[in-house]
Amino acid sequence: MSDVAIRMDAVWKKFHRGERHDSLRDLIPAAARRLLKGPQPAGELGKDDFWALRDVSFEVKRGDALGIIGHNGAGKSTLLKILTRLLRPTLGSYATQGRIGALIEVTAGFHPDLTGRENIYLNGSIIGMKKADIARRFDAIVDFSGIGEFIDTPVKRYSSGMNARLGFSVAAHLEPEVLIVDEVLSVGDYTFQGKCIRWMQNLLASGTTVIFVSHNMDSVLSLCNSALMLDQGRVAAKGDLKKVIGEYYKSGGRYRPELLAEPRARTVDFAAPSGGDLLVEPGERVSFTHVLTALADVEIGPGFFINRGEKAVVDTTYARMRGHPLRLKAGETVQVEWSLAFNLPAGVYEVGYHIGNIAGGYHEYQSRACIVTVGDDPRVKGDSYVALRLETQRVDDPELQVTASRAGVLP
Amino acid sequence: MLADLKGASVEVWQHRELLEQLTKRDIKLRYKQAAMGFAWAIFMPCLIVLSGLIIRFAMAQISGQALHSRDIANIAIKGVGWSFFVGALGFATSSLIGNSNLVTKIYFPREVLPLSSVAAQGFDTSIGFLTLIVILPFLGVRLHPSFVWVPLLLVLLVLFTTGVSMFLSCANLFFRDVKYIVQVVLMFGIFFTPIFFEPAMLGPRGAIYATINPLTGILEGLRIAVVEGRDLMHPITGMVKGVERQIWNPWELVYSAVCAVSILLGSTLMFRRLQPLFAEYV
Numbered sequence: 001m002s003d004v005a006i007r008m009d010a011v012w013k014k015f016h017r018g019e020r021h022d023s024l025r026d027l028i029p030a031a032a033r034r035l036l037k038g039p040q041p042a043g044e045l046g047k048d049d050f051w052a053l054r055d056v057s058f059e060v061k062r063g064d065a066l067g068i069i070g071h072n073g074a075g076k077s078t079l080l081k082i083l084t085r086l087l088r089p090t091l092g093s094y095a096t097q098g099r100i101g102a103l104i105e106v107t108a109g110f111h112p113d114l115t116g117r118e119n120i121y122l123n124g125s126i127i128g129m130k131k132a133d134i135a136r137r138f139d140a141i142v143d144f145s146g147i148g149e150f151i152d153t154p155v156k157r158y159s160s161g162m163n164a165r166l167g168f169s170v171a172a173h174l175e176p177e178v179l180i181v182d183e184v185l186s187v188g189d190y191t192f193q194g195k196c197i198r199w200m201q202n203l204l205a206s207g208t209t210v211i212f213v214s215h216n217m218d219s220v221l222s223l224c225n226s227a228l229m230l231d232q233g234r235v236a237a238k239g240d241l242k243k244v245i246g247e248y249y250k251s252g253g254r255y256r257p258e259l260l261a262e263p264r265a266r267t268v269d270f271a272a273p274s275g276g277d278l279l280v281e282p283g284e285r286v287s288f289t290h291v292l293t294a295l296a297d298v299e300i301g302p303g304f305f306i307n308r309g310e311k312a313v314v315d316t317t318y319a320r321m322r323g324h325p326l327r328l329k330a331g332e333t334v335q336v337e338w339s340l341a342f343n344l345p346a347g348v349y350e351v352g353y354h355i356g357n358i359a360g361g362y363h364e365y366q367s368r369a370c371i372v373t374v375g376d377d378p379r380v381k382g383d384s385y386v387a388l389r390l391e392t393q394r395v396d397d398p399e400l401q402v403t404a405s406r407a408g409v410l411p
Numbered sequence: 412m413l414a415d416l417k418g419a420s421v422e423v424w425q426h427r428e429l430l431e432q433l434t435k436r437d438i439k440l441r442y443k444q445a446a447m448g449f450a451w452a453i454f455m456p457c458l459i460v461l462s463g464l465i466i467r468f469a470m471a472q473i474s475g476q477a478l479h480s481r482d483i484a485n486i487a488i489k490g491v492g493w494s495f496f497v498g499a500l501g502f503a504t505s506s507l508i509g510n511s512n513l514v515t516k517i518y519f520p521r522e523v524l525p526l527s528s529v530a531a532q533g534f535d536t537s538i539g540f541l542t543l544i545v546i547l548p549f550l551g552v553r554l555h556p557s558f559v560w561v562p563l564l565l566v567l568l569v570l571f572t573t574g575v576s577m578f579l580s581c582a583n584l585f586f587r588d589v590k591y592i593v594q595v596v597l598m599f600g601i602f603f604t605p606i607f608f609e610p611a612m613l614g615p616r617g618a619i620y621a622t623i624n625p626l627t628g629i630l631e632g633l634r635i636a637v638v639e640g641r642d643l644m645h646p647i648t649g650m651v652k653g654v655e656r657q658i659w660n661p662w663e664l665v666y667s668a669v670c671a672v673s674i675l676l677g678s679t680l681m682f683r684r685l686q687p688l689f690a691e692y693v
Contacts, residue, residue, distance in 0.1 A: 015691075081690065084517075084518050085518040086515065086516070086517075086518055086690040087687070087690055087691060088687040088688075102517065102518075104516060104517075105512075105516050108512045108513055108516040108517055109512075109513060109517065111436060111440065113439075113440055113443050113444065114436065114439065114440075114443075118436075118439070121432055122432050122433070122435075122436055125426075125428050125429040125431075125432040125433075126429060126432075126433075126513060126517055126519060127517060128429075128519065130428060131428045131431075131432075
C-alpha cells in the first residue's frame with residue numbers, strides 16, 4: 001500500500017449555469033437539437049457552461065491534514081463533493097484509499113419527527129456505520145452531544161444548536177481513515193467547539209488523514225500541516241501553510257473605503273524592518289515605518305491598523321495618538337514609525353495603513369500592506385498574549401502555613 | 412453491463428442495514444402522528460374492494476345474475492396486490508426528490524431510497540394480506556395445494572414493482588412532471604388491470620389485450636390459485652355467459668415473469684449509470 005491517501009489528477013468539472021430542462025416537455029426539443037449537432041465534447045464549454053474546477057491536482061499523504069481555503073465560489077465545495085463521490089469529474093481522475101467519512105452538513109440525515117435516539121441510528125446508517133457499531137458507541141455519542149435527557153424527544157423540538165451538536169456527535173464517532181470536514185467545527189457553543197477541536201486533534205494524532213475546508217484561518221493554521229488555495233476553480237497556491245494563508249489574505253477584497261478624487265498626500269514606502277511579510281514570536285516587538293509625502297499643503301492623520309480575519313485587532317491614527325493632525329507643507333516628506341509588541345495569540349494578521357483627512361475621507365488606503373504570522377507559544381492558551389510570568393517562592397513563615405492549612409490547601 | 416449489475420447488488424447488500432433503517436423510518440413516519448394508525452394499512456384495499464363491489468353489483472344488475480361471495484374474494488385478493496403496486500409506486504416515485512438533502516450531501520447507493528419505499532409499502536400490504544387470510548375463509552375459500560403458487564406470485568409482484576419503482580424514481584429526479592404522469596396513470600390504471608373483472612369477461616380478443624399488462628398474469632394467477640384453487644401449470648377453461656372460454660394460460664405467467672425480471676434488470680442498469688448525475692440534477 002502506498003502512503004498516499006488521496007490523489008487528484010488534473011480534475012476538471014463543468015457546470016451549467018441557469019435552468020436545465022427538468023420536464024419532459026423541454027427535453028424533446030433539446031434532444032432533437034443535440035441529435036442534429038452531435039454530442040458536445042467533454043473538454044469544451046457550451047453556452048452557459050462554466051468550469052467549477054480547472055486542472056486541480058494534489059496529493060495528501062496518509063496521516064496528513066490538508067486545509068482547503070478560498071473565497072466563496074472558488075470551487076471548494078465542488079472539490080469536496082467529488083472526493084465524497086457525490087459528483088463525478090468531467091475530466092481527470094482521482095483516487096482515495098481507506099474508508100472516507102465526511103462531516104458536511106451533519107444533520108442532513110435527520111428527520112424532524114423522529115426522536116434523537118431514532119435519528120442517531122438513522123443518521124449513523126446513512127453515513128455508513130453498522131448498527132452494532134452505533135449501539136456500542138451510543139452512550140458515547142449521547143455523552144459527546146450533551147443532549148442528555150432529551151434523547152427521546154423528537155428533534156423538531158431541539159434548538160438548532162442541539163440539532164447540530166447531535167449531528168456532529170454521530171459523525172464524530174464514525175472513525176474513518178480519511179476525514180473530510182467542511183466548516184462544521186463552528187457548531188454549538190464555546191465549550192462544544194473546544195470539544196470538537198480536541199476531538200480533531202486526537203484524530204490527527206491517531207493518524208487519520210484529514211481534509212479541512214474552512215474560512216477560519218486560525219482553525220486551518222492550528223489543525224493542518226499544509227494548505228491548498230482555490231481561486232475560480234484553479235489551484236492558486238499550495239504547500240506551505242503560512243504562505244498559502246498569506247496568499248488568501250492578499251487576494252481577498254473586503255473593505256473598500258471611499259478615496260478622495262484628488263489625493264493630496266501619498267505613501268512613498270511602508271515596511272517592516274526586514275521588508276516583506278513577517279514571522280514573529282508572540283510578544284515580539286516590531287516597528288513599521290511609513291514614509292509619506294504631501295502633494296499640497298494638507299492636514300492628515302496617517303492611520304495604522306491590524307486585522308485578523310474580519311476583526312480589527314488594532315486600529316488607530318496619528319491624530320488619535322497625538323490629539324492633533326499632522327500638518328504638512330506641499331512637497332514635505334515625513335516618516336511615521338509604529339512600534340508594537342505582538343502580544344497576540346498565534347495566527348495570521350494583516351497590517352494596513354491609510355492616509356486620512358480630518359473629514360473622514362482617505363487620500364490612500366491599503367489594508368494588506370504586510371502579513372504577520374505570530375508563532376505559537378505552547379505554554380499559554382487564551383485570547384491574548386499578555387507576556388505572562390510565573391514566580392514561585394518557598395514560604396517559611398509559620399503563621400502563613402497555619403492559615404493555608406486551615407484553608408485546606410496543605411495537609 | 413454485468414459489472415454494473417454486480418456493483419449495484421453488492422453495494423446495496425453492503426448497505427442492507429441502511430435499507431433497514433430507512434424502511435423503519437418510512438414506516439414510523441407513516442404511523443407517527445397519524446389519526447388512523449394501523450387502520451391506514453387496510454384503508455386502501457378496503458376502498459378498492461368496495462368500489463369493485465359497486466361495479467360488480469351494477470354488472471350483476473344488468474345481466475340479471477346474482478353477486479357471489481366468491482366475487483368479493485376475487486376482488487379482495489387482486490385489490491390487495493394492486494394496492495401494493497400503487498402504494499409502492501406512489502412513494503417510490505418521489506423517494507429521490509423527497510430525500511434530496513441526502514442525495515446532495517452524503518454518498519450511499521441511491522438504490523436504497525426507492526427500495527425502502529417499496530419495503531415500507533410491503534409492510535403495509537402484508538397487514539392487508541394478513542387481514543385477508545382471516546377474511547377469506549368466510550368468503551368460501553378453502554386451503555388448496557395450489558397455494559404453493561402464492562410465494563412465487565408474490566415474489567414476481569415485488570420484483571415487477573421494484574423495477575418500475577426504480578425507473579420512476581430516477582425519471583422523476585430528472586423530469587419533475589413524471590410524478591404527475593404517474594399519478595394520473597395510477598388513478599385510471601385500475602381499469603387497465605383486471606381487478607374488478609376477469610379478462611375473460613372482455614371477450615376472447617379483449618382477454619388477450621388484457622394480458623399485455625404484466626400485472627394481469629400475476630394478479631389473475633393469485634386469484635385462480637387462491638380463490639379457484641386451481642393449479643397454474645395447465646390451461647384452464649371456464650364458462651362465461653354459457654360459452655366455454657380459456658381463463659388461464661400458463662404462458663401468461665411466463666410472460667409476467669420475463670417482464671418483471673427484465674424491467675428490474677433494465678431499471679437497475681439505468682439507475683446505476685445515471686446515479687453519478689443525481690446530485691447535480693436533483
